[in-house]
Amino acid sequence: MTKAKTGDIVSINYSGRLTDGTPFDSSEGRAPLEFKLGQGQVIKGLEAHVAGMEVGEKSTVTIPCDEAYGQRREEAVQQLDRSKIPSGMELAVGSQLQARTSDGGLLPIVVVGLDEQSVTVDANHPLAGQDLVFDVEVVDVKAA
Known part of the structure; x- marks a missing residue:
């Protein structure tokens, strides 16, 4: 299978929660989230985690705030x-x-x-200063 790499169009199903378990977003009931790897269209930590994953692969990742929405300012x-x-x-x-x-x-x-x-x-993002946990499933990878 093809591994997702920079320039590919990737589609994922996901659910996001805070480290205390509070949910903040999910693709459930919606079309999968589609983005081009390497373009900064999603937070840095999620993009880095998805790179190298294959279609059908599922995983959970904790993303530190510095790779998500940054520290609260x-x-x-x-x-x-x-x-x-x-x-x-x-x-x-x-x-x-x-x-x-x-x-x-x-x-x-x-x-x-x-x-x-x-x-x-x-003006801080509502999730600034928070480490985020994502459950991710790669649904599709379209080669660059």
Whole structure:
């Protein structure tokens, strides 16, 4: 059988959980996740783990946070003056917003606190700082 290698299109079924067993994502009930190995389309640790696997192969891997979504960065939590938020926008803790970056891209942020004068937002990925456990099954490998 063909082993997945850089440049191949790989399809996997997966389920992801935190090290305490809390599930955070799964392909169950959806089409398999398809990505091109070596393109950074999935987290680094998952991509590295799938490289070399064959169709039908199943495995479990624990990916350290540095090979997933990185460490939590306290500088990614910022307090904004409420006047910088468009008027009429309904805000609550947990609201998901997007901020424009200096290069024109969009950055997802979450409201983590608010009062009359300010809004505190967090730009960290929700899984930042977490080691992740994946159960993986390679469903298909299309050669480059």
